[in-house]
Amino acid sequence: MSRYSAAEIEANWQKAWDDAGIFCAKAGGDKPKYYVLEMFPYPSGRIHMGHVRNYTMGDVIARHKLATGHNVLHPMGWDAFGMPAENAAMAIGGHPKEWTYGNIADMRAQMKPLGLSIDWSREFATCDPEYYGQQQALFLDMLEAGLVYRKNAVVNWDPVDMTVLANEQVENGKGWRSGAEVERRELTQWFFAISEMAEELLSALDTLDNWPAKVRLMQENWIGKSRGLQFAFGLNDAPEGFDRIEVYTTRPDTLRGASFLAISPDHPLAKRLEHEDEALAGFSAECRKGGTTEEALEKAEKRGYDTGLTVRHPFDTAWELPVYVANFVLMEYGTGAVFGCPAHDQRDFDFAVKYELPIIPTFLPSEEADEDLAEAFVPPKTQPVYYIRGFAGEAHQTAHEAIDAAIAFCEANGVGQGVTKFRLRDWGLSRQRYWGCPIPVVHCDTCGVVPERKENLPIRLPDDVSFDVPGNPLDRHPTWRNVSCPKCGAAARRETDTMDTFVDSSWYYARFTAPHAETPTDLADAEYWMNVDQYIGGIEHAILHLLYSRFFARAMQITGHLPKSAVEPFDALFTQGMVTHEIYQTKDDRGRPVYHLPEDVTGGKLADGTEVEIIPSAKMSKSKKNVVDPIGIIDAYGADTARWFVLSDSPPERDVEWTAAGAEAAHKHLARVWRIASEIAASDAPEAAEADEALLREMHKAIHDVSTGVESFGFNAAIARLYAFTAALAKSDAGSAAKREAACTLAQLMSPMTPHLAEELWHMLGGDGLVAMAPWPVADAAMLVDDTITLPVQINGKRRTEIEVPQDMPKDEVEKIALATDAVQRALEGGQPKKVIVVPGRIVNVVV
């Protein structure tokens, strides 16, 4: 071979790794274990650059850990249930199962050429009956433990996908997948009791030191803990059973400014009143119709319906407040009833103005401030305000202090009690879909809901289904649902709902530790491999997947499927950025945008010479046609080039822009490294003491910086160092022995990023065995510091000159030399310096 040929090299070395079986993980042994996992892909059929970046990062970690003497687990699988398979079946015919397994085969074939250090023997798809059968077993155990239950609830119904969605899957009132406006329906559904663990899921966030603060914060906000007062208003002329209206408030300090009570149209009292009040029924119906999108809510007028009823203020039974049914009160949060304090909430203020209700301030910005407010006075959180109707007498207090005082006052006077509430709702898992894990229960007319017997698992999805009509094919299957009751043997019906696909991905990491176990997990294997030491994936899973997984890890502990040590599933989390690309656009004759693929654009022009408009980089998407296919890049340059490029340039947590020029440059560099190494392999230059020493120093600095970079997700910085080391090696006058040593080290340092080229270099230079298994080089601390160093000399904090001094020269001597320099002498003008700061090895600063 006379030049770098990725195609030849990569296939060979992949085979060599396979033959040696070096990525096959076995529990046990003396080495410390290391479990690195990237979020497994949905088998859409094609890998994209985002996958390449994600899996390359994981691979760098995995290979580095392998080389540093760890027993590494690095598995891969498929998040294979879900809507797209059914949509494909509806659109192009065929069966979701065939579509999915076909896609998995295609994607596996596209992924293999990347040369990832994956233990493919552990591969599974969540749609394998062996996997979802164990998930059903897990479900039954959770059912027994009271972690899953059934209830009648108002749910989010996606009219396009014709299924229920979890709260987490509704974004701005629209289905996360279909984008359709979500409707409210009342259905009997299965729920995971995640809200029972709210406090634990919240407080344990503090232990996740190696998670991005942003993700922890997002989860904290999602769990939404609040402290407030729950109390009741007494209702005058109450219908039976409604003499007390429960209210929850986080601002009990404003209770003396209350001027009305507002209840949700879905509040039991409102529903009761509807029967006798037609106008109210009409009002409520209209409220329910309104959309829940951000825009709709923004525009929607805050409206109320005066029920004519009144409540008594808890502090003064003679003080009566009107009761409204209002369109802005949610039944889902708190108690479905709120008191309005117009003085300190703009919405309540507007409401009060509209319905001519009193505006009573409880506090003011200062003692001098006017009590007549032109708008609501919302106090700053941390600054004290002047309470005129407070609970600690008239006082300057922060809202925080006042709230505590109010709760204490109310509790002491028997008006309600302080309570903690969470925003987190239970996770509805029922989906009215075919391509998901069947919920293993049976409905019996006499026994009710009966869990399946474990020996009947897996409850397999039937193959003979059709998708010619919308809805759930399981529901209309002629025989599948007809079963006998596991308890009494009478004719019964199988549950036709399947599980939310987020269930599948909530425990797969645990299954990887023993993918063929006859139970969901094997405790010994789980004990050995868990927790995942490093998890890598997109920030888009910050809430849903990661919160559900944290819940499942706990649930699996309770049901005995994970050891006590595995409370949190993921010890460290890294969220990587996206791969973006410029968008190329022209306009058609009606002025509508037409997008063009990057490969069709050269120098800003199409093949026919038409200029394209270049729109700034954005996430690669089919609709904008700014997609670069990894397969094309691997064919043209090889996997190592693609891997090198996605790691260079941008820090891994940020987006990286894919450019043709950048990919080409990456390839040029790899070719250069190959050339330099082959020259070194062929040369027999004599030793050159000084140059040899200089090169070895460079080498040890590179070892240090690359090791640090790889360990701290500073891949771009590690690569920058490798560029510099390569340049130093190319320029060096060292003898061939020293050069060979340096080149071998270069191969080792490059091996996590460009494993195939690294093996080739290693082999070419006479390295022993596989570089993948060679012990990672260790930097010699003595070689990291030069004997003489260049110290910058500042005058009044500005760099003016520099001095060469021995590395270990005492401070006072360094100071003398610095003061003797021309620049300092000039600045001193014969006088004495006011102060001299010498930071050893860093800098000298002379203050004149």
Next chain:
RNA sequence: GCGGGCGUGAUGGAAUGGUAGACAUACCAGACUUAAAAUCUGUUGGGGCGUGUCCCCGUGCGGGUUCGAGUCCCGCCGCCCGCACCA
């Protein structure tokens, strides 16, 4: 509205409070070549003259702390992300 993050050359970006712009891209110049490609070498934040191991300015804007601030603090401006009729 609430919460968080970011702002550095033409571009992506580097910089434990210690030489701002590493490394790469792009551009320009040179070597090799009949020529191009490939390869190699060099220059490139702005300005000034006195062309120097020179001086001034420079990390969104304004202030502060410090011997020293891209980095820490306060206040603005801009962009991005998350949450949101949450009581």
